[in-house]
Amino acid sequence: MADTHALDVLIQSLRRLPGVGVKSAQRMAFHLLQHDRDGAQALSRALQAAVGAVQHCERCHTFTEALVCATCLDTRRDHSKLCVVETPADQSALERTGAYHGLYFVLMGKLSPLDGVGPHDIGLKKLFDRALDGTVEEVILATNFTAEGEATAHVIGEALKTRGLRMTRLARGVPAGSELEYVDLGTIAHALVDRR
Amino acid sequence: MADTHALDVLIQSLRRLPGVGVKSAQRMAFHLLQHDRDGAQALSRALQAAVGAVQHCERCHTFTEALVCATCLDTRRDHSKLCVVETPADQSALERTGAYHGLYFVLMGKLSPLDGVGPHDIGLKKLFDRALDGTVEEVILATNFTAEGEATAHVIGEALKTRGLRMTRLARGVPAGSELEYVDLGTIAHALVDRR
Numbered sequence: 001m002a003d004t005h006a007l008d009v010l011i012q013s014l015r016r017l018p019g020v021g022v023k024s025a026q027r028m029a030f031h032l033l034q035h036d037r038d039g040a041q042a043l044s045r046a047l048q049a050a051v052g053a054v055q056h057c058e059r060c061h062t063f064t065e066a067l068v069c070a071t072c073l074d075t076r077r078d079h080s081k082l083c084v085v086e087t088p089a090d091q092s093a094l095e096r097t098g099a100y101h102g103l104y105f106v107l108m109g110k111l112s113p114l115d116g117v118g119p120h121d122i123g124l125k126k127l128f129d130r131a132l133d134g135t136v137e138e139v140i141l142a143t144n145f146t147a148e149g150e151a152t153a154h155v156i157g158e159a160l161k162t163r164g165l166r167m168t169r170l171a172r173g174v175p176a177g178s179e180l181e182y183v184d185l186g187t188i189a190h191a192l193v194d195r196r
Numbered sequence: 197m198a199d200t201h202a203l204d205v206l207i208q209s210l211r212r213l214p215g216v217g218v219k220s221a222q223r224m225a226f227h228l229l230q231h232d233r234d235g236a237q238a239l240s241r242a243l244q245a246a247v248g249a250v251q252h253c254e255r256c257h258t259f260t261e262a263l264v265c266a267t268c269l270d271t272r273r274d275h276s277k278l279c280v281v282e283t284p285a286d287q288s289a290l291e292r293t294g295a296y297h298g299l300y301f302v303l304m305g306k307l308s309p310l311d312g313v314g315p316h317d318i319g320l321k322k323l324f325d326r327a328l329d330g331t332v333e334e335v336i337l338a339t340n341f342t343a344e345g346e347a348t349a350h351v352i353g354e355a356l357k358t359r360g361l362r363m364t365r366l367a368r369g370v371p372a373g374s375e376l377e378y379v380d381l382g383t384i385a386h387a388l389v390d391r392r
Contacts, residue, residue: 002263006248013235016228018223018224027215028214028215030284032246033246036212050205050228054203065200065201069276159352
């Protein structure tokens, strides 16, 4: 688009964002340069600041600007429970429920052999050290109910269940507010098996 | 997501991109920080560079890093033809056809009263000065065939048609390679009227 190198570089850089193809990148670059140059500069500064400041919590591996995140340092939380999630967004969803007061371990991914993501990439060694440090009594596997999330939960469960820890998994069942007629059969079958 | 201010600011900044909601912004921030910090820094630099370098061509209003863009300066092009398009992406699409060798005027938008975009916002005064500078003989209206693009073409056509310029509009018709059965009726009607 036009004869400007800086614009081409911007479009190429925007394409590195997940889910952004060449048309979207063009539209984004056009919008920023034509209508929101303040936004472009704010985004530039925010990227720089985040890359400089955001690192991983030493204990739970989530994003934080400190050595250990505020959640891990919170003494009012139940340190005997460790909930394993895939991403900070999943952690945030659990936090918003207000129903969990233990600690977390954030894998920052999931096992995915087809994409070349193995145990080392999601810090399983670090998780096992953390789970076996003596304070943890229960490990709650809260990875997603996708094929990869299930496989990840299975691998973690197999590795830890012989070590005297209570291993649990989020319940599968019918979502709150939904009508049976519209729920898929696999979910209903799981809800039947896990009935209480 | 987690307790990091820099990350929240990054997510908010990404939401200023068109078509990016809070979930996409979270996914983008997560991806950049977890898997592509080089990409984040490249994007930060590209934004800064583009905001600093990219301005509007004095003659055709498209994005350029010079005072006047290379297209406008190209003496091999037909300076008697001026093609009016909405965006640099539209200009680029016309260029890729290889079928047009005149010059352009890029509106950088379209008339859209509902969004508060009036004649001043798309530089119509500048377009009229340019069209009437003595070198232009034909103005080709290549705004999009949307309600707003048509209205924009209509306004420009009405303003210039009494000034001795030849005013033309891109032909509407059946797209190349398509089967009549699957073309919408409005398009077929236009193709019939514009038959040659």
